[in-house]
Amino acid sequence: MPVITLPDGSKRTFDHSVTVHEVASSIGAGLARAALAGRVNGKVVDTSSVIDGDAELAIITDKDPDGLDVIRHSTAHLLAQAVKQLYPEAQVTIGPVIEDGFYYDFSYSRPFTPEDLAQIEQRMAEISKADLPVKRRELPRDEAVQHFLGMGEKYKAEIIASIPAGEPIGLYGQGDFEDLCRGPHVPSTGKLKAFKLMKVAGAYWRGDHRNEMLQRIYGTAWANDKELKEYLHRLEEAEKRDHRKIGRELDLFHMQEEAPGAVFWHPKGWSVFQRLISYMREVQAKAGFEEVNAPEIMDVSLWQQSGHLEKFGENMFLTRTPDERLYAIKPMNCPGHVQIFKQGIRSYRDLPLRFAEFGKVHRYEPSGALHGLMRVRAFTQDDAHLFITPDQITEESVKVTQLILDIYRDFGFDDVRIKFSDRPPQRVGADAVWDQAEAALKAAAVAAGIEFTLNKGEGAFYGPKLEFVLRDAIGRDWQCGTLQVDLNMPGRLGAHYIDEAGQKQTPVMLHRAIFGSLERFFAILLEHHAGRLPAWLAPVQAVVMGITDRQSAYVESVAEGLKNQGFRVTSDLRNEKVGFKIREHTLQRVPYLLVAGDKEVAANLVSVRTRNGKDLGTMQLATFVERLRIELDSRGRAVGED
RNA sequence: GCCGCUUUAGCUCAGCUGGUAGAGCAACCGCUUCGUAAGCGGUAGGUCGUCUGUUCGAAUCAGACAAGCGGCACCA
Numbered sequence: 019m020p021v022i023t024l025p026d027g028s029k030r031t032f033d034h035s036v037t038v039h040e041v042a043s044s045i046g047a048g049l050a051r052a053a054l055a056g057r058v059n060g061k062v063v064d065t066s067s068v069i070d071g072d073a074e075l076a077i078i079t080d081k082d083p084d085g086l087d088v089i090r091h092s093t094a095h096l097l098a099q100a101v102k103q104l105y106p107e108a109q110v111t112i113g114p115v116i117e118d119g120f121y122y123d124f125s126y127s128r129p130f131t132p133e134d135l136a137q138i139e140q141r142m143a144e145i146s147k148a149d150l151p152v153k154r155r156e157l158p159r160d161e162a163v164q165h166f167l168g169m170g171e172k173y174k175a176e177i178i179a180s181i182p183a184g185e186p187i188g189l190y191g192q193g194d195f196e197d198l199c200r201g202p203h204v205p206s207t208g209k210l211k212a213f214k215l216m217k218v219a220g221a222y223w224r225g226d227h228r229n230e231m232l233q234r235i236y237g238t239a240w241a242n243d244k245e246l247k248e249y250l251h252r253l254e255e256a257e258k259r260d261h262r263k264i265g266r267e268l269d270l271f272h273m274q275e276e277a278p279g280a281v282f283w284h285p286k287g288w289s290v291f292q293r294l295i296s297y298m299r300e301v302q303a304k305a306g307f308e309e310v311n312a313p314e315i316m317d318v319s320l321w322q323q324s325g326h327l328e329k330f331g332e333n334m335f336l337t338r339t340p341d342e343r344l345y346a347i348k349p350m351n352c353p354g355h356v357q358i359f360k361q362g363i364r365s366y367r368d369l370p371l372r373f374a375e376f377g378k379v380h381r382y383e384p385s386g387a388l389h390g391l392m393r394v395r396a397f398t399q400d401d402a403h404l405f406i407t408p409d410q411i412t413e414e415s416v417k418v419t420q421l422i423l424d425i426y427r428d429f430g431f432d433d434v435r436i437k438f439s440d441r442p443p444q445r446v447g448a449d450a451v452w453d454q455a456e457a458a459l460k461a462a463a464v465a466a467g468i469e470f471t472l473n474k475g476e477g478a479f480y481g482p483k484l485e486f487v488l489r490d491a492i493g494r495d496w497q498c499g500t501l502q503v504d505l506n507m508p509g510r511l512g513a514h515y516i517d518e519a520g521q522k523q524t525p526v527m528l529h530r531a532i533f534g535s536l537e538r539f540f541a542i543l544l545e546h547h548a549g550r551l552p553a554w555l556a557p558v559q560a561v562v563m564g565i566t567d568r569q570s571a572y573v574e575s576v577a578e579g580l581k582n583q584g585f586r587v588t589s590d591l592r593n594e595k596v597g598f599k600i601r602e603h604t605l606q607r608v609p610y611l612l613v614a615g616d617k618e619v620a621a622n623l624v625s626v627r628t629r630n631g632k633d634l635g636t637m638q639l640a641t642f643v644e645r646l647r648i649e650l651d652s653r654g655r656a657v658g659e660d
Numbered sequence: 661g662c663c664g665c666u667u668u669a670g671c672u673c674a675g676c677u678g679g680u681a682g683a684g685c686a687a688c689c690g691c692u693u694c695g696u697a698a699g700c701g702g703u704a705g706g707u708c709g710u711c712u713g714u715u716c717g718a719a720u721c722a723g724a725c726a727a728g729c730g731g732c733a734c735c736a
Binding site: 121129130131132216217218219220221222225226227228231232233234236266267273274275276278326329330333349350381383384385386387388389393478479480563565566567568593594595596597598599600601602603604605611613615616617625627631633 | 662665699729732735
């Protein structure tokens, strides 16, 4: 006699076991048709699933986020079915749901082509149209292994064989296709209507680069065509923000074949880059950091001692000089900072010592990893190392965390999360010190008062770490800052201080970076703002232009006046229509466009327009200056351009 | 590094099955003096990523290499 409680609290009593579908039908035919799955006592199940006791039940439709997952998962099966029909020798492996869609990995003698994809998609549409019922059955594990081996599906058999023996194996069938699956799935293929295959790619079997490479097909699937279209539109919008495109359009930087993974900064890009540095200099100096600078090329012996050569050697650039000495180009700044720490005898009274460096490092990243400014081989870190006593870990960690969050806010990133990684199985250092270090970082994360997640066992071998992830304007997450406790390197490189009792002690070292890589942070800023860098960072803050050349002298004097007050301003005296100039400088993302015609000249005014197309009207130059100054001083928080 | 794709003018791209290249925008030169996202006309610009091969002949076909793009792996 199951009593079914629905989400609105209402109860329905049945005198026999019922399926989710039957309950939905008893509520209404429309709901029964829309039902994709059910949530029984919090667990998502098929609509065919039988309920034989009292239960809470929600009918899942495509309005429900779980419903979308079911659709995506089922579309992955649809893809596999289409592929098996068109390419019977292809072997199926796995097909999980991912953000915005799904993928399915196949083992096949050749890669799929875009033409194949079109054909597969066509076949998927046909199978969907046929509205094949999706049916679940179970087999004992060993039988399931034999079943798939018999079909020649060795990957499936391998997956099933790795499932514990006692568990029954769920199989989902639709028409001529059957796949191992935990489920749940939509009741029939006709529910899958809005999908698109996106791309093909290689992927290693079980994610291990030593294994065979499979053919992965990515797809996206949505509740309806409208959502699918919106998604495709979002992708296009994201493409427009691509920092590589913006970098070229705004003449900020370029890269070329002879220097893979390294940046040629153009004047405008470098101006922004320098501004990031001077900003950071200012705020970190206030926070007690002292800037240092260490050599970029040092003898390999130092890197042997630090352990980098052994652990990181494959990623290091080496250089042999005519005198046959082998040097390494620094991939990290820490050993250099330890050398500075080691000069002279340090007292506990000197601590904490906070050394910061805008250190240019070189890392030989795998060729396939390079990506615009996001992943390069030569980049600048806003790196710092704090040499402290174990007692100071908590206080310093809290301070660094606050500093990081304050800085992100200045750049318009308010949505920040923290990832906390604690001790890995393989590590150095005594457990008592790990306890202390982990507690300190946790305290810092808690004090920050923002969401943090624990990555169990993901810490570095030398210490636990916090990683700061910021979310950009279109919802993408970027890991930038990091705060790591290092219980290894100071000792390894022979750093000491003398404690209150006159005893030699090894300091604890904190590594911290806020931008992380300036190149990467620059790219994130460009994408976050879609190229419209806040005025305090913009390479050009305003362009002054006339309508005809009668105003040229006035335009020049306005531009000069602004420049003399420290603003970054240019004038545009070209013989072009004002509409043309407006368009061009708007595309160049110049925050303010000042126009002067005969009327403005006569009244000693400027007409101000923003790059967002807003007309701020005509005003005295001093009024504009005041407004801009407030905007720059507040980094855009007190006054915005629109 | 692995799989696939791509590489033609500053940019975006066209160039069918081999007969030594074309457009739009940008640039340059004129004309136009015009009120808030493209005024008109003209000129110039490329050893088709590099190397090797096939061929009477290669941007086009083949191979190697390089870089880039999308994934995978990597990100100490």
